[in-house]
Amino acid sequence: MSPAIPTAITDHRASGVLEIAWSDGTLSRLGHGLLRESCRCATCEQQRRHGAGVPPSDTTLRVVCIEPVGEQALTLGFSDGHDRGIYPFVYLRQLGASCSQPTPCPTPASNVY
Numbered sequence: 001m002s003p004a005i006p007t008a009i010t011d012h013r014a015s016g017v018l019e020i021a022w023s024d025g026t027l028s029r030l031g032h033g034l035l036r037e038s039c040r041c042a043t044c045e046q047q048r049r050h051g052a053g054v055p056p057s058d059t060t061l062r063v064v065c066i067e068p069v070g071e072q073a074l075t076l077g078f079s080d081g082h083d084r085g086i087y088p089f090v091y092l093r094q095l096g097a098s099c100s101q102p103t104p105c106p107t108p109a110s111n112v113y
């Protein structure tokens, strides 16, 4: 069985949530701050290894650009200027799963625009 791929990506900028609908029918809601903290680029990995903790994020941090990388990943750019993170779909799925347990993802307010 081939891995699920996003069929729709909705960026709820106002509430800071990236919503991904997957080809297997599931839905992931990922906070922009969570995505920033979960960046796996060399710089952020190095910060973690050196015990500097996760990259700084706050509630105003937003994803500002979403670019597909090949057919297996997204590059996300953030409002703090960081745009080196590559997020494989498999990783995004894992983030979505971990996000639903134990604390629920923030539910984006619907139709606020």
Ligand SMILES: [Zn+2]
Pocket (backbone or CB within 6 Å): 039, 040, 041, 042, 043, 044, 045, 082, 084, 085
């Ligand atoms: Zn990074």
